[in-house]
Amino acid sequence: MQCEDIELFLEQEGLEPLPEAARNHLAECAGCRNYVADLTSIVDVANKLPTEIAPPERVWVSLRAQLEAEGIIRTPAPVSGSAEPASWWYSVQAFFSNRGFAAATVGIVIVAGAVFEIARDRAPRDTAGSPEIARQITPAPAVTSSSTQQVKPVAPPRSQPPTTFTAPAEFASTAQALDDQEPLATGLIASSNSTIDASLRDNLKKVNEFIADCERHLKEQPQDELTREYLSAAYQQKAELLSAMIERGRSIN
Amino acid sequence: MCPSMRVTPVRQATRLLLPVFAAGLFFAGVSPARAASQRVEKQFNVTSHPVVVIHNVASGRIEVKSWKNAHQVDIVGTQSSNKIAFDIEQAGDRVDVNANILDASAQPLELEANLQLTVPEETELQLKTETGLIYVEQVNGDMKLESYGGDVHLKEVSGYVIVKTTGGSLVCTQCAGKLDFSSISGNAQLLQPQLNNVNVMTTTGNILFDGAFIRTGLYSMRSGKGLVEVRFSSNDSFDLQAQTSTGFVDNRAADFLKPDNHKVRTYASKVIHGFVGTVGAGLAKVELSSYSGTIRIMRRD
Numbered sequence: 306m307q308c309e310d311i312e313l314f315l316e317q318e319g320l321e322p323l324p325e326a327a328r329n330h331l332a333e334c335a336g337c338r339n340y341v342a343d344l345t346s347i348v349d350v351a352n353k354l355p356t357e358i359a360p361p362e363r364v365w366v367s368l369r370a371q372l373e374a375e376g377i378i379r380t381p382a383p384v385s386g387s388a389e390p391a392s393w394w395y396s397v398q399a400f401f402s403n404r405g406f407a408a409a410t411v412g413i414v415i416v417a418g419a420v421f422e423i424a425r426d427r428a429p430r431d432t433a434g435s436p437e438i439a440r441q442i443t444p445a446p447a448v449t450s451s452s453t454q455q456v457k458p459v460a461p462p463r464s465q466p467p468t469t470f471t472a473p474a475e476f477a478s479t480a481q482a483l484d485d486q487e488p489l490a491t492g493l494i495a496s497s498n499s500t501i502d503a504s505l506r507d508n509l510k511k512v513n514e515f516i517a518d519c520e521r522h523l524k525e526q527p528q529d530e531l532t533r534e535y536l537s538a539a540y541q542q543k544a545e546l547l548s549a550m551i552e553r554g555r556s557i558n
Numbered sequence: 559m560c561p562s563m564r565v566t567p568v569r570q571a572t573r574l575l576l577p578v579f580a581a582g583l584f585f586a587g588v589s590p591a592r593a594a595s596q597r598v599e600k601q602f603n604v605t606s607h608p609v610v611v612i613h614n615v616a617s618g619r620i621e622v623k624s625w626k627n628a629h630q631v632d633i634v635g636t637q638s639s640n641k642i643a644f645d646i647e648q649a650g651d652r653v654d655v656n657a658n659i660l661d662a663s664a665q666p667l668e669l670e671a672n673l674q675l676t677v678p679e680e681t682e683l684q685l686k687t688e689t690g691l692i693y694v695e696q697v698n699g700d701m702k703l704e705s706y707g708g709d710v711h712l713k714e715v716s717g718y719v720i721v722k723t724t725g726g727s728l729v730c731t732q733c734a735g736k737l738d739f740s741s742i743s744g745n746a747q748l749l750q751p752q753l754n755n756v757n758v759m760t761t762t763g764n765i766l767f768d769g770a771f772i773r774t775g776l777y778s779m780r781s782g783k784g785l786v787e788v789r790f791s792s793n794d795s796f797d798l799q800a801q802t803s804t805g806f807v808d809n810r811a812a813d814f815l816k817p818d819n820h821k822v823r824t825y826a827s828k829v830i831h832g833f834v835g836t837v838g839a840g841l842a843k844v845e846l847s848s849y850s851g852t853i854r855i856m857r858r859d
Binding site for chain 2: 511538
């Protein structure tokens with residue numbers, strides 16, 4: 306029996322029992338003895354390994370969400386719809402159940418905030434009595450000093466009851482979008498008692514209080530550009546915080 | 559030796575498999591119940607300027623120090639239970655470390671994972687953790703450090719340093735280069751800095767700058783509700799602008815702060831309180847602001 310025969314035999318029959326011819330060859334061939342010894346060690350070590358543990362479900366959920374977010378896979382549409390259409394709330398939940406959508410939405414909010422800021426910076430800044438400032442204070446259709454140029458109506462007041470103070474007109478849609486995201490973000494970590502989630506909730510409260518404070522001050526002093534800058538930064542921080550809460554909520558759920 | 563003996567692919571694979579199985583046995587643990595507190599240590603060879611990326615979703619401390627060995631990264635991870643797993647791998651000069659939670663139902667005490675790194679002095683860092691201290695000492699390179707609740711302590715680091723926290727505070731001692739810090743409720747302390755570009759923003763935290771302003775440096779420190787305190791040296795040279803909406807400017811160095819000699823700055827709005835002044839030739843530019851907090855300016859010496 307030659308070395309190739311030993312290899313072939315072990316591949317097909319395993320380690321035991323070795324036939325007489327193979328044992329004779331091993332007695333003479335150190336290379337094959339080492340080979341058999343290696344195989345024996347591998348089998349011994351493999352037998353000592355713990356039973357394979359299935360990863361928790363959240364690993365698969367997270368993996369799937371990541372793959373969906375990257376567009377590698379897509380969630381198949383339901384095969385058979387129920388008799389009754391789902392409520393609008395379930396549609397919203399379904400939309401935001403994907404981390405990619407949620408992150409994108411928060412990103413859009415940030416971009417929207419930035420766009421508003423840029424638009425505001427480009428607009429002429431006049432005194433408190435100017436039409437520009439007046440338009441910011443009063444969210445109603447307005448006409449510029451040049452009567453030929455019609456100004457688009459400012460966003461209407463929120464349909465939901467305002468919290469404490471209304472955001473300045475240029476921030477209205479940003480504030481609204483963030484307010485819409487807040488229940489989703491807080492809901493995802495609502496059941497968690499961990500220190501970090503408590504900290505996130507506490508910081509959200511602080512940002513909200515600061516935003517309300519700035520909004521109130523801007524209502525009284527609409528020409529205060531410093532407060533406007535702080536309010537813009539606070540909206541951005543809130544957007545990032547909500548994004549972090551959503552990401553964390555997805556991971557713990 | 560058998561004359562027909564040769565190293566076939568099967569034999570090669572067998573030789574490779576043996577150490578792999580042995581390593582698997584070592585890291586998996588013979589019995590899961592036995593693994594209460596575990597320690598993992600790994601060394602990675604790098605060519606130069608490695609990038610170390612850490613994402614620690616567990617609680618625990620990340621400590622990074624440097625050594626003179628420019629071609630090796632040493633990582634020691636300790637974990638409180640086997641409900642956390644370190645995933646450490648190298649791709650070229652990048653070393654990725656992830657601490658993952660394996661059991662979401664684990665108790666907080668079981669989810670502690672500490673990492674201790676020793677890296678070349680010239681190393682780029684990207685560290686992200688949820689809680690626990692991030693400590694970096696004597697590392698030169700760009701770094702981005704993110705934490706929700708953990709503090710960030712930097713000592714003798716240099717480069718472009720970005721720190722983002724939610725509630726964690728920053729203590730930066732003898733740091734050099736450029737620093738960006740943003741936080742909601744975290745404080746920032748910059749002690750004996752050699753920074754030539756500072757951008758610090760916190761919504762409710764406090765800011766302390768205690769050190770020299772480098773000539774031609776740019777410094778912006780803003781706090782929504784907190785205290786902004788600057789302690790400068792009489793040898794410094796800077797233009798300073800301090801402004802607040804509803805807060806208070808506490809100028810304890812009025813004798814040294816001359817009215818701005820460039821005559822170009824005026825406040826756009828009368829509702830903002832503050833002043834503009836110059837120390838020395840006004841070479842550096844310092845902007846301090848607070849929405850409703852106090853801005854305190856004082857001399858160190």
